[in-house]
Amino acid sequence: MASEAKNGSTGRDMQAEPMLNSLDMAEETVRAAQTRKKKKSSKWKVLSLVICVCILTAILGCIFGLKPSCSREVKSCKNRCFERKFGSCRCDAACVELGNCCLDYKDVCIQPAHVWTCDKLRCGEKRLAGSLCSCSDDCKDTNDCCVNYDSVCRGNKSWVEEKCEDIQTPLCPAGFSRPPVILFSLDGFRAEYLQTWGGLLPVISKLKQCGTYSRSLRPVYPSKTFPNHYSIVTGLYPESHGLVDNKMYDPQRNALFTLRSAEKFHPSWYQGEPVWITAMNHGLKTATFFWPGSDVKINGTYPNFYKEYNGSVPFETRVMSVLKWLRLPEDVRPHFYTLYLEEPDSSGHRHGPVSSAVITALMKVDQLVGLLMDGLKQMNLDKCVDILLLSDHGMEEARCENIAYLTSYINSSNDYMVVYGPAARVRPVQLPDEYFSFDYAGLAKNLSCRKPDQHFKPFLKQHLPKRFHFAKNDRIESLHFYSDPKWQVVKSPEEVKVCNGGFHGSDNRFTNMQALFIGYGPNLKHGLEVQPFENIELYNLMCDLLDIEPAPNNGTHGSLNHLLKHPVYDPTLPKELFEPFQCSVIHGARVKGLGCSCDSLSETGYEKQLTLTPQQESDTKKLNLPYGRPLVLQNSSYCILYHNKYVSGFNYNIKMPMWSSYTLGKNVSTVC
Known part of the structure; x- marks a missing residue:
């Protein structure tokens, strides 16, 4: 029984074992599935964590390490101008209308077509069609860099930041066999402006410090624009070169000259030989970007390069054109250049010499002179080119109470008119019949010493002070009015439209008529201040800088030798045959x-x-x-x-x- 019982028990156990194994296997399967599920869940958690870390790293990289490139991609137009690829903002022309332009759209995409300079935003840009100059990394190779590319994008010093350097011989790059000469006029720049506002004019002040400077340059009489500019380039007084005023009458041709008439292009008005023709007669090439007479066929010829005057041409375009001419191949490149700006004269006329408008104009022309100097430095010409920076005359403050009306002294007459101003002249109405026969002497007598406080004196032209050199030309009317400082002469009040602002034309010795002169370059002395001199002497100086023989003129050749490091002309004075x-x-x-x-x-x-x-x-x-x-x-x-x-x-x-x-x-x- 026991044996049977035992055997019976063993049978049940043997029957239960497969059942337990099945349960165990089921439990194992469940546990394995749960384990696999846990592992799979953990794997996704790890993967999610890795992805989060990557995203966080990218975000942090954009914020800290890669911020410029990310921001350019999303928020900047840098290298995206006019592309049809849209980020969070647009850089195509449609963005203006849609109102979703990037913040730097105008600076990066629009301004390059209007400015000649680089800024940090433009450095490394893609070259844009229509840009005036480039700030791309390859602009040096293509020779179209903006003038301040080296200083803004390469970290070099600008010209004004460099120290003055006294060099004894020109340091010119290959292809420049002789130093070019640039004659640069700032119309109406009163000598006093630099003394008063020099702290606001860093470029011109540095030229003064490093070059040859005179506290004033004496203009010719009358101190007007055309007579003085033409005296500078011919070395002649107005009575000799024929441009006696900005408005004048020629009795021989019965013709009237004004700055706004086509008559000003007639060559007969321009006598003497301007320096660009003298240079061409010696085999040199010349280029003029505006100068009185430079757009006229004087002596049958024009400068090799010239521009017909157009006051609307931007100042920057004028400066950059000179720099462009300097880049020409040597066989066609000019040796002599002129450059002319209407400021600060225009602002002085409109607002007066003591005005914020004139200060603004002075700062503007200083920037333009800096544009030229930076351009020369970038071309390695800043120690090669000789520059004469000057003006034609000064500026006086006009006041309505400082006008003398001839009708206040004598009865009005319809027989004559008055070319009004500080150097007024009488001209008969009947021309040319009465030009020489009019009773000038009788009118002068009637207007002499009429009042104790009379601020003008009538002169027959032959009786004017000889230092004016203003008589020996038929274009100078016979009766002339010499005005006190700050005063002008007009025939009657009806002829005055504007009586304030500024004017010039007075005695060329008056302080406020004095002009600017600075000479800078390898052939001019370093850090030298010289005594004032007349502007007719500059023609001979320019001929010496160009190493050519001057034409006959009213200047004294050699009188400015003390400005030159190596004078080329040694004057020999005549000797007496007998001692007294x-x-x-x-x-x-x-x-x-x-x-x-x-x-x-x-x-x-x-x-x-x-x-x-x-x-x-x-x-x-x-x-x-x-x-x-x-x-x-x-x-x-x-x-x-x-x-x-x-x-x-x-x-x-x-x-x-x-x-x-x-x-x-x-x-x-x-x-x-």
């Missing part, structure tokens, strides 16, 4: 029949007057020969005759003085 001797009184040497009478003073009395002590001779020489004795170049002997009030060079052959020298004391009277 001391005059001695010859008794009885009277000449009869001279048609003159003498007073009752005895011969002994005359001899006493002519016999001076050594001290008296010394005193009269100091007083009456302050600049030394005049030289006599004629083949004739003479003696020096000393008087208490004058000194004479007496010629025994002709029995009369060859010259007399004396000094007039200051007239303290203020009465006419």
Whole structure:
């Protein structure tokens, strides 16, 4: 039984074992499935975590390490201009209308067509069609970089940031066999402007510091734009070169010259030889971007490169054109250049010389001079080119109460008109019939000393101060009005439309008429201030810089040698053939029949007057020969005759003085 029981129990166990195994297997399957599920869940968690980390890394990279490229991609137009690829903002022309342009759209995509400079946003840009210049990485290779590319995009110093350097010989790049010369005019730049506002003009102030500078340049009379610009390039006074004013009449041709008429292009108005023609006559090439007379066929020719005057041409375009000419191949590249800007003259006329508008204009032209200097530096020409930076005249403040009306002194007449201003002239109405026959002298007499406080004086032109050199030309009317400082002469109040602002044209010695002069370059002295001089001397100076022979002119060749490091002209002064001797009184040497009478003073009395002590001779020489004795170049002997009030060079052959020298004391009277 026991055996059976045992066997029975064993049978049940053997039957239960497969059942347990099945349950175990089911449980194992469940547990395995749960384990696989857990592993799969963990795997996804890890994968999700990895993805999150990657996304976070990318975000942090954009924020910190890769911020510029990400922001350019999403928020900047850098290298995306006018592309049809849209990020969070657009850079095509339609974005303006849609209102979803990137913030830098105008700066990066529009401004390059209007400006000649780089900024940080443009550095490394893709070259855009229509851009004035490029800030791309390859602009050096294509020779179209903006002038400040090196300083803004490459980290180099701009020209104004460099220290002054005194060099003894020109440092020119290959292809420049001689230093170019640039004549640069800032119209109406009063000499005082630089002294007063120099702190706002860093570029011009550096040129002054590093170059040759004069506190003022004396214009010719009248101190007007056309006469002075043409005197600068010819070395002639207006009476010699024919441009006697901005408005003038030629009785020979019965023609009227104004700045707005086609008549100004007629070559007959322009006499003398401007420096661009002198240079061309010596085989050099010239280029002018505006200068009075440069767009006229003078002596049958124009400059090799020139522009007909158009005041609307942007100043930057003018400067960049000169730089473009300097990049031409050597066989066609000019040697001489002119550059002209209307400012600060225009602002001075409209608002007066003491105005915020003039200060703004001064700062603008300073930037333009800087544009030129940066361009030269980028071309390695800043130590090669000689530059004359100057102006034609100054500017005076106009006031309505400082106008003298001729109708306040005499009755009005329809027989004549007045070319009004500070150097007013009378012109008959009947032209050309009465141009020479009009009663100028009678009108001058009627207008002389009419009032104690009269602020002008009438002069027949031959009686004007000789220092004006303003008489020997038919285009100068016979009757002239000389005005006090700050004053102008007009025929009647009806002729005045605007009486405030600024004007010029006055006496060329008046302080506010003085002009600017700075010379800078390898052939001009470094850090030198010189005494003021007349602008007619500049023609000879430019010829010396170009190493050419000047045409005949009113200047004194060699008078500006002290501005040059290596003067090319050595003037030889004429010598007297005979040294004068001391005059001695010859008794009885009277000449009869001279048609003159003498007073009752005895011969002994005359001899006493002519016999001076050594001290008296010394005193009269100091007083009456302050600049030394005049030289006599004629083949004739003479003696020096000393008087208490004058000194004479007496010629025994002709029995009369060859010259007399004396000094007039200051007239303290203020009465006419």
